[in-house]
Amino acid sequence: MSLLRQLVEIETPSGDTAASALIADVIAERMRELGGEVVLHETSNGVNLVADFAGSGEPLLLVGHTDTVWPVGTLAGRVPWSIVDGVVRGPGAYDMKAGITVMLAALSRLQGAERRAVRIVLVCDEEIGSPTSQQLLREATDGCAGAIGFESPHPDGALKLGRRGSVRVRVDVTGRAAHAALDPELGVSAVDELVDQLLRIREFVAAPELQPVLCNVGTVSGGTRANVVPDAASAEIGLRFVNAETEQTVLDWISSLDPVREGAAVSAVRLSHRPTWQPSAADDALLEQVRAAAGAVGQQIGARPAAGAGDTNLIGSLGIATLDGFGPAGGGAHAVDEHFRVESFGERIELLTALLAL
Template sequence: MTLMDETTRGRALERLRTLVGMESPSRDVTASRAITDVLAGWFETAGATVERVPAEAGVHLVMEVAGAGARAQEAPLLLIGHSDTVWPRGTLDGDVPWVEVGDTVRGPGVYDMKSGLVIMLAAIELLQGRSHRPVRIVVTCDEEVGSPTSKNLLRQVVEGVDGAIGFESPHPDGALKVGRRGSTRVRIDVTGRAAHAALDPGRGVSAIDELVDQLLAIRGIIARASEDVEVLCNSGTISGGTRANVVAAHAEAELGLRFIDADSEHRVLTVLDGLTPVREGAVVTVETLSHRPAWLASAADRALLERVAAAGAPLGLHVTGRPAAGAGDTNLVGSLGVPTVDGFGPLGGGAHAASEHILLHTLYERVELLAAVLG
């Protein structure tokens, strides 16, 4: 395997600078079209066939790179990335400018996860003229907001693949992510009946009191489920009512739930869907705002990790992996039973923060590692 030289490293850095310079916040369709046009052009030049998939949130990309040589007839390996970021337009001119200082590169989206897109492209270019397996690549445009328009696409692109690699950031020590907690956001909405709190309190039905009782019940549900396997529940927002002398007619809360396995996830969500009012006259509804299923690492996932580690050994790279708390597109892919690893991006830190950065030498290491896995 030919390792990256000064020219290929310089090209990778320049492409990263270009992508970070193209601010692409989630649901900005114009920005999504612009960055996917650039990515499509680069991958087409590298030999990929490119399909643009328009969506309400922007444009997804599905790309195929034919295999070559002795590995040409193998099943493809799926590479998973996203082009959207949490940063609004104008961030580059504000709190998070592009900065290069030694081995550190800073900028909005540089870590999460435009560097991952560069790794995919540079590795494919390293393989040109060599024997390698087929590669399928999907780049979604709405991962940062829960992938509302790309879930069905992800279900489609896993058909026939041998495994999948996600290009989100790794653990802080560089370990890959094998297994991810499921992440579900729900809104508990309560409708009551307004009344004067002193003159006619018996006519009112307090939505706030009902919501408090429901949240206490949910706390008990989570506690019972956690006796078997830990379930996390965070009350993110609570709102309701108008003033102290009016019985509240409406209240709501948004909860963030995290699950290690599909069984606890199913049991808890089923109970939440069946919540009933405690007091007569109240109406309780539960809405799922976003859902990424739990991905509990399987033997097949660990076998893929071992294959990646074996490819890295001749390069002097020690590859390890373990479960992660955060969720991403690989939650769905892994939960479908496709052998999956994630965290193939470079080392760095500060995702979603003004300190977002990568360590440049690890980007080059990931390129060489990916080329070794595919070749």
């Protein structure tokens, strides 16, 4: 638990390159002590880390991230570090520095013993869509037998087998400014056009022939004053998909939006994209390996799809055997109630140790 506390007390909001470098150095030092060959990759958002641990067979890829949603100062304010009644709290403790610590604890237990080969990838910008690390994740899968993500599990501790696709899109509208009272007919309202486009999008994604789509208009902006016809407006939309076919249909349609009114222009910009990960036979086979390891240490493991997205979306969509949710059980991710249970933390270390042991 001392290493976990050290990691939590290095506050690492996405994009804080100095903090990212610091936590990467701490983790890299511990990995080298455990026999890992570590490579650090500096990016505009921080430092990504890849470590290989020699062993038998094709490596099992363990995936995590070092960034959190919390700004610096949270630890001294709303979310202090604490362990009370078997519950651990702290910014990023649950999402997902506990998961990183599980990886290192299992490797420590197996130091000097026969075990399977392991590759670890820890990215610095998962919480903002992994913009600098997706290619690194693709490359890290090369030659791997499968991948396990160390995000939090379902509330009951079940693993995540499949994830919805997640896309953030910004719809931009331009119009023509004019005085709203003296010559409104000369103007083209970008705000009115945006409203109409958002209604069209909602209607399209609700079509019964599509698989269910979650559509959330997260931000809307535009205009300057009530007496000026606005010439610019935009909205950021979050979309979630249960299958790749619906995802492609919706994204193609949004990318070809036509203006409703003459004189307006509409465009769509994809801000981030995590493809749909639909469970496969390979995923099921990996799950059976995990269940066998769980049985060996007296545990039972469930698994089901998850609505949230993460780096395993990309890996699972590539057809690589994938599971996620290997972090300890708890709750409050991205909230001031962020926490996990010490008991589950120990169970996850036991489970990973059993999975890696030969």
